[in-house]
Amino acid sequence: MPAKKNRTNLISKFQAALKQKLTAEKYRHSLRTADWAKEIAGFCNYDPDTAYLAGLLHDCAKTSDAGYLLAQAQKRRIRLTKKYRENPLLLHSPLGAALAREEFGVTDQKILNAIHYHTLGRAKMVKLEKIIYVADYSEPGRRSPAARQIRRLLRKTGDLNQAVKIKKETNARKFGETA
Ligand SMILES: [Fe+2]
Numbered sequence: 282m283p284a285k286k287n288r289t290n291l292i293s294k295f296q297a298a299l300k301q302k303l304t305a306e307k308y309r310h311s312l313r314t315a316d317w318a319k320e321i322a323g324f325c326n327y328d329p330d331t332a333y334l335a336g337l338l339h340d341c342a343k344t345s346d347a348g349y350l351l352a353q354a355q356k357r358r359i360r361l362t363k364k365y366r367e368n369p370l371l372l373h374s375p376l377g378a379a380l381a382r383e384e385f386g387v388t389d390q391k392i393l394n395a396i397h398y399h400t401l402g403r404a405k406m407v408k409l410e411k412i413i414y415v416a417d418y419s420e421p422g423r424r425s426p427a428a429r430q431i432r433r434l435l436r437k438t439g440d441l442n443q444a445v446k447i448k449k450e451t452n453a454r455k456f457g458e459t460a
């Protein structure tokens with residue numbers, strides 16, 4: 282991570298850009314995810330600034346325009362698996378990793394992977410991937426019973442793996458078996 286002053290500037294710059302790109306609701310969700318990712322990082326001994334940045338950018342390609350997502354993904358040769366063909370809106374995750382690099386200049390592969398896998402996850406996720414996977418799903422604006430359960434669990438025990446398991450189970454019901 283860059284020095285503190287640069288980091289603060291970078292975050293302000295990213296926030297301003299996201300505010301332009303995203304709907305007001307998705308922008309607020311991004312801020313909440315970033316704050317919550319930072320808090321989760323504190324529970325499980327991870328660098329809070331990296332978690333904040335990944336949380337902030339995780340939905341940088343979020344849109345409800347499936348045609349745009351498909352075209353942009355094809356342009357970057359993102360592999361269109363069955364899940365992506367059936368639900369093109371999920372493409373905002375791998376496309377988000379590409380845009381974080383292209384538009385925001387992020388080069389930290391850990392952050393890019395955390396963005397790429399924030400919706401569907403994957404086998405053998407590293408800690409930052411788990412933090413973002415869970416933070417997106419359970420930030421305080423999320424009202425589902427599973428989201429509430431994860432918030433309670435993390436605040437009480439900091440058990441990130443258990444939190445991942447809860448989201449995986451609900452994802453499996455929603456999208457079929459993932460990772
Ligand atoms: Fe997302």
Ligand SMILES: [Fe+2]
Nearest residue numbers: 310339340417
């Ligand atoms: Fe999100």
